[in-house]
Amino acid sequence: RVIRITEKYKDASSSFHQEDTVVRVGQASVGGGNLAVFGGPFAIENEQQALDSARMAKEAGVDVLRAFPDKSRTSPYDYRGMELSRGLEIANAMKAETGLPIVSELIDLRHLDAFLKAGIDVIQVGARSAQYSPLLEELSTLDVPVILKHGFGNDMNEWLSAAAYIMSGIDREGRSARHGNRNVILCYRGIKAFETSTRFAADISMIPLVRSKSHLPLIADPSHSSGDRKLVERVAYGFVAAGAHGIEFDIHSNPAEALCDGKQAVLGGEAQRII
Numbered sequence: 001r002v003i004r005i006t007e008k009y010k011d012a013s014s015s016f017h018q019e020d021t022v023v024r025v026g027q028a029s030v031g032g033g034n035l036a037v038f039g040g041p042f043a044i045e046n047e048q049q050a051l052d053s054a055r056m057a058k059e060a061g062v063d064v065l066r067a068f069p070d071k072s073r074t075s076p077y078d079y080r081g082m083e084l085s086r087g088l089e090i091a092n093a094m095k096a097e098t099g100l101p102i103v104s105e106l107i108d109l110r111h112l113d114a115f116l117k118a119g120i121d122v123i124q125v126g127a128r129s130a131q132y133s134p135l136l137e138e139l140s141t142l143d144v145p146v147i148l149k150h151g152f153g154n155d156m157n158e159w160l161s162a163a164a165y166i167m168s169g170i171d172r173e174g175r176s177a178r179h180g181n182r183n184v185i186l187c188y189r190g191i192k193a194f195e196t197s198t199r200f201a202a203d204i205s206m207i208p209l210v211r212s213k214s215h216l217p218l219i220a221d222p223s224h225s226s227g228d229r230k231l232v233e234r235v236a237y238g239f240v241a242a243g244a245h246g247i248e249f250d251i252h253s254n255p256a257e258a259l260c261d262g263k264q265a266v267l268g269g270e271a272q273r274i275i
Protein backbone atom coordinates (compact mmCIF):
# COMPACT_ATOMS: atom_id res chain seq x y z
CA ARG A 1 0.00 0.00 0.00
CA VAL A 2 1.36 3.39 -0.95
CA ILE A 3 0.23 6.41 1.09
CA ARG A 4 1.24 9.87 0.04
CA ILE A 5 2.27 11.91 3.09
CA THR A 6 2.01 15.53 2.12
CA GLU A 7 3.08 17.11 5.42
CA LYS A 8 6.56 18.59 5.55
CA TYR A 9 7.00 16.96 8.94
CA LYS A 10 6.38 13.37 7.80
CA ASP A 11 8.00 11.40 10.62
CA ALA A 12 6.26 13.51 13.26
CA SER A 13 2.89 13.33 11.52
CA SER A 14 -0.03 11.20 12.62
CA SER A 15 -0.75 10.29 9.02
CA PHE A 16 2.60 8.50 9.08
CA HIS A 17 2.11 6.81 12.43
CA GLN A 18 -1.35 6.60 14.01
CA GLU A 19 -0.76 5.29 17.53
CA ASP A 20 0.48 7.67 20.20
CA THR A 21 4.23 7.40 20.72
CA VAL A 22 5.19 6.72 24.33
CA VAL A 23 8.69 7.77 25.41
CA ARG A 24 10.15 6.05 28.46
CA VAL A 25 12.25 8.12 30.85
CA GLY A 26 13.38 6.15 33.90
CA GLN A 27 10.18 4.91 35.58
CA ALA A 28 8.03 7.46 33.76
CA SER A 29 6.12 7.05 30.51
CA VAL A 30 5.50 10.18 28.49
CA GLY A 31 2.66 10.12 25.97
CA GLY A 32 -0.34 7.86 25.42
CA GLY A 33 -2.58 7.72 28.49
CA ASN A 34 0.17 8.83 30.89
CA LEU A 35 0.70 12.11 32.69
CA ALA A 36 4.34 13.01 33.32
CA VAL A 37 5.75 15.87 35.37
CA PHE A 38 9.11 17.50 34.71
CA GLY A 39 10.26 20.05 37.27
CA GLY A 40 13.11 21.60 39.16
CA PRO A 41 15.11 24.79 39.28
CA PHE A 42 15.38 26.98 36.20
CA ALA A 43 19.17 26.57 36.34
CA ILE A 44 21.89 25.25 38.62
CA GLU A 45 23.30 28.20 40.56
CA ASN A 46 25.37 26.43 43.20
CA GLU A 47 25.42 23.05 44.89
CA GLN A 48 23.29 24.02 47.86
CA GLN A 49 20.53 25.64 45.79
CA ALA A 50 20.55 22.75 43.31
CA LEU A 51 20.31 20.02 45.93
CA ASP A 52 17.71 21.85 48.04
CA SER A 53 15.56 22.44 44.96
CA ALA A 54 16.05 18.84 43.80
CA ARG A 55 14.88 17.43 47.14
CA MET A 56 11.91 19.79 47.07
CA ALA A 57 10.94 18.71 43.54
CA LYS A 58 11.31 15.03 44.43
CA GLU A 59 9.13 15.42 47.51
CA ALA A 60 6.52 17.25 45.47
CA GLY A 61 6.35 14.24 43.14
CA VAL A 62 8.07 15.13 39.88
CA ASP A 63 8.93 12.24 37.55
CA VAL A 64 11.93 13.89 35.87
CA LEU A 65 14.15 16.52 37.45
CA ARG A 66 15.32 19.71 35.72
CA ALA A 67 19.11 19.97 36.17
CA PHE A 68 20.43 22.65 33.83
CA PRO A 69 24.14 23.50 34.00
CA ASP A 70 23.74 25.82 31.04
CA LYS A 71 21.07 28.28 29.96
CA SER A 72 20.50 30.22 26.79
CA ARG A 73 19.48 33.72 27.83
CA THR A 74 18.37 36.70 25.84
CA SER A 75 20.88 39.10 27.38
CA PRO A 76 24.58 38.32 27.91
CA TYR A 77 24.40 40.18 31.24
CA ASP A 78 21.87 37.67 32.64
CA TYR A 79 22.90 34.55 34.53
CA ARG A 80 23.85 31.98 31.89
CA GLY A 81 24.72 28.99 34.02
CA MET A 82 28.02 27.76 35.33
CA GLU A 83 31.22 26.26 34.05
CA LEU A 84 30.15 23.06 32.27
CA SER A 85 32.09 20.33 34.06
CA ARG A 86 31.17 21.72 37.49
CA GLY A 87 27.54 22.11 36.40
CA LEU A 88 27.38 18.52 35.20
CA GLU A 89 28.92 17.33 38.46
CA ILE A 90 26.16 19.07 40.39
CA ALA A 91 23.52 17.74 37.96
CA ASN A 92 24.79 14.27 38.76
CA ALA A 93 24.65 14.96 42.48
CA MET A 94 20.99 16.00 42.02
CA LYS A 95 20.30 12.70 40.28
CA ALA A 96 22.12 10.67 42.96
CA GLU A 97 20.36 12.52 45.79
CA THR A 98 16.85 11.96 44.41
CA GLY A 99 17.16 8.82 42.30
CA LEU A 100 15.25 10.68 39.57
CA PRO A 101 16.19 10.88 35.88
CA ILE A 102 17.40 14.35 34.87
CA VAL A 103 16.80 16.66 31.93
CA SER A 104 19.37 19.29 30.85
CA GLU A 105 19.29 21.83 28.06
CA LEU A 106 21.97 21.42 25.40
CA ILE A 107 22.84 24.87 24.14
CA ASP A 108 26.06 23.98 22.36
CA LEU A 109 26.88 20.98 20.16
CA ARG A 110 30.39 20.95 21.59
CA HIS A 111 28.87 19.95 24.95
CA LEU A 112 27.13 16.85 23.67
CA ASP A 113 29.86 14.33 24.54
CA ALA A 114 30.14 15.68 28.06
CA PHE A 115 26.34 15.43 28.43
CA LEU A 116 26.32 11.82 27.29
CA LYS A 117 29.27 10.91 29.53
CA ALA A 118 27.56 12.59 32.48
CA GLY A 119 24.49 10.37 32.01
CA ILE A 120 21.95 13.10 31.24
CA ASP A 121 18.69 11.16 30.74
CA VAL A 122 16.80 13.69 28.61
CA ILE A 123 18.28 16.42 26.42
CA GLN A 124 16.25 19.60 26.07
CA VAL A 125 16.40 21.81 23.00
CA GLY A 126 15.40 25.31 24.09
CA ALA A 127 13.03 27.68 22.33
CA ARG A 128 15.98 29.74 21.06
CA SER A 129 17.62 26.67 19.44
CA ALA A 130 14.42 25.09 18.19
CA GLN A 131 15.29 25.57 14.52
CA TYR A 132 19.06 25.16 14.72
CA SER A 133 19.32 22.26 12.28
CA PRO A 134 22.95 21.21 13.01
CA LEU A 135 21.91 20.55 16.62
CA LEU A 136 18.73 18.74 15.57
CA GLU A 137 20.65 16.61 13.04
CA GLU A 138 23.18 15.57 15.64
CA LEU A 139 20.44 14.54 18.06
CA SER A 140 18.96 12.34 15.32
CA THR A 141 21.96 10.00 15.67
CA LEU A 142 21.12 9.18 19.30
CA ASP A 143 18.41 7.31 21.17
CA VAL A 144 18.41 9.55 24.23
CA PRO A 145 14.99 11.20 24.68
CA VAL A 146 14.79 14.82 23.54
CA ILE A 147 12.40 17.54 24.73
CA LEU A 148 11.91 19.92 21.83
CA LYS A 149 10.55 23.24 22.99
CA HIS A 150 8.35 25.27 20.71
CA GLY A 151 10.21 28.28 19.31
CA PHE A 152 8.28 31.35 20.45
CA GLY A 153 8.28 32.72 16.92
CA ASN A 154 7.51 29.45 15.17
CA ASP A 155 4.27 28.13 13.75
CA MET A 156 3.15 24.53 14.12
CA ASN A 157 4.61 23.44 10.79
CA GLU A 158 8.05 24.76 11.75
CA TRP A 159 7.88 23.11 15.16
CA LEU A 160 6.87 19.69 13.86
CA SER A 161 9.43 19.98 11.05
CA ALA A 162 12.12 20.52 13.69
CA ALA A 163 10.87 17.34 15.37
CA ALA A 164 11.09 15.54 12.02
CA TYR A 165 14.75 16.60 11.77
CA ILE A 166 15.48 14.71 14.97
CA MET A 167 13.31 11.74 14.00
CA SER A 168 14.09 11.15 10.34
CA GLY A 169 17.87 10.81 10.26
CA ILE A 170 17.56 11.85 6.63
CA ASP A 171 20.71 13.03 4.84
CA ARG A 172 21.15 15.83 2.32
CA GLU A 173 20.38 13.53 -0.62
CA GLY A 174 17.06 12.66 1.01
CA ARG A 175 18.18 9.17 2.02
CA SER A 176 17.58 7.74 5.48
CA ALA A 177 21.28 7.52 6.17
CA ARG A 178 21.01 7.34 9.92
CA HIS A 179 18.52 5.54 12.10
CA GLY A 180 16.86 8.66 13.48
CA ASN A 181 15.77 9.32 17.04
CA ARG A 182 12.14 8.40 17.71
CA ASN A 183 12.20 9.56 21.34
CA VAL A 184 11.00 13.10 20.86
CA ILE A 185 8.79 14.90 23.39
CA LEU A 186 7.23 18.18 22.26
CA CYS A 187 6.94 21.02 24.80
CA TYR A 188 4.68 24.01 24.21
CA ARG A 189 5.76 27.17 26.04
CA GLY A 190 3.85 30.06 24.53
CA ILE A 191 4.62 32.56 21.80
CA LYS A 192 5.41 36.25 21.41
CA ALA A 193 2.27 38.36 21.30
CA PHE A 194 1.34 41.94 22.12
CA GLU A 195 0.37 41.18 25.72
CA THR A 196 3.36 41.79 27.97
CA SER A 197 1.71 41.25 31.37
CA THR A 198 2.15 37.55 30.81
CA ARG A 199 5.69 36.64 29.76
CA PHE A 200 4.56 34.78 26.64
CA ALA A 201 1.11 34.04 25.31
CA ALA A 202 -0.14 30.48 25.64
CA ASP A 203 -2.55 29.46 22.90
CA ILE A 204 -4.39 26.60 24.53
CA SER A 205 -5.88 25.46 21.23
CA MET A 206 -2.39 24.42 20.10
CA ILE A 207 -2.61 21.45 22.49
CA PRO A 208 -5.53 19.58 20.90
CA LEU A 209 -4.42 20.75 17.44
CA VAL A 210 -0.87 19.38 17.75
CA ARG A 211 -2.22 16.19 19.29
CA SER A 212 -4.41 15.69 16.26
CA LYS A 213 -1.52 16.32 13.84
CA SER A 214 1.24 14.39 15.58
CA HIS A 215 1.64 11.09 17.42
CA LEU A 216 4.42 12.52 19.61
CA PRO A 217 4.03 13.08 23.34
CA LEU A 218 3.18 16.70 24.05
CA ILE A 219 3.86 18.48 27.33
CA ALA A 220 3.61 22.19 28.17
CA ASP A 221 5.46 24.68 30.35
CA PRO A 222 3.24 26.93 32.51
CA SER A 223 6.26 28.67 34.12
CA HIS A 224 7.69 30.01 30.88
CA SER A 225 4.37 30.80 29.27
CA SER A 226 2.95 32.77 32.21
CA GLY A 227 6.19 34.03 33.76
CA ASP A 228 4.42 34.33 37.11
CA ARG A 229 4.21 31.76 39.91
CA LYS A 230 0.71 32.95 40.84
CA LEU A 231 -0.52 31.81 37.42
CA VAL A 232 1.38 28.53 37.12
CA GLU A 233 -1.14 26.26 38.85
CA ARG A 234 -4.20 27.26 36.81
CA VAL A 235 -2.29 27.37 33.53
CA ALA A 236 -0.91 23.90 34.23
CA TYR A 237 -4.44 22.56 34.74
CA GLY A 238 -5.54 24.31 31.55
CA PHE A 239 -2.84 22.61 29.51
CA VAL A 240 -3.67 19.19 30.94
CA ALA A 241 -7.41 19.71 30.48
CA ALA A 242 -6.70 20.56 26.85
CA GLY A 243 -4.93 17.23 26.40
CA ALA A 244 -1.26 17.74 27.30
CA HIS A 245 0.58 14.57 28.34
CA GLY A 246 2.26 16.42 31.17
CA ILE A 247 3.91 19.61 32.28
CA GLU A 248 7.38 21.02 32.85
CA PHE A 249 7.71 23.81 35.39
CA ASP A 250 10.18 25.62 37.62
CA ILE A 251 10.55 24.65 41.28
CA HIS A 252 13.11 26.58 43.35
CA SER A 253 14.11 26.29 47.01
CA ASN A 254 14.38 30.07 47.34
CA PRO A 255 12.68 31.89 44.46
CA ALA A 256 13.20 35.31 46.06
CA GLU A 257 16.95 34.94 45.71
CA ALA A 258 17.07 32.97 42.44
CA LEU A 259 19.68 34.25 39.98
CA CYS A 260 17.16 33.99 37.19
CA ASP A 261 13.43 33.65 36.68
CA GLY A 262 12.58 33.35 40.38
CA LYS A 263 9.27 35.05 39.63
CA GLN A 264 7.98 32.05 37.71
CA ALA A 265 9.24 29.35 40.09
CA VAL A 266 7.04 27.78 42.75
CA LEU A 267 8.04 26.41 46.16
CA GLY A 268 7.63 22.76 47.18
CA GLY A 269 4.18 23.00 48.77
CA GLU A 270 2.72 24.68 45.71
CA ALA A 271 4.42 22.15 43.41
CA GLN A 272 2.98 19.31 45.45
CA ARG A 273 -0.51 20.74 45.21
CA ILE A 274 -0.20 21.17 41.45
CA ILE A 275 1.05 17.61 40.92
Ligand code: PEP
Binds near residue numbers: 042126128149150189
Ligand atom coordinates in the same frame (compact mmCIF):
# COMPACT_ATOMS: atom_id res chain seq x y z
C1 PEP B 1 13.66 26.44 29.99
O1 PEP B 1 12.89 25.48 29.91
O2 PEP B 1 14.49 26.55 30.89
C2 PEP B 1 13.64 27.52 29.02
C3 PEP B 1 14.54 28.50 29.00
O3 PEP B 1 12.61 27.51 28.19
P1 PEP B 1 12.52 28.10 26.74
O4 PEP B 1 13.67 27.50 25.99
O5 PEP B 1 11.19 27.62 26.32
O6 PEP B 1 12.62 29.61 26.86
Ligand code: MN
Binds near residue numbers: 029035036
Ligand atom coordinates in the same frame (compact mmCIF):
# COMPACT_ATOMS: atom_id res chain seq x y z
MN1 MN C 1 3.52 9.90 36.34
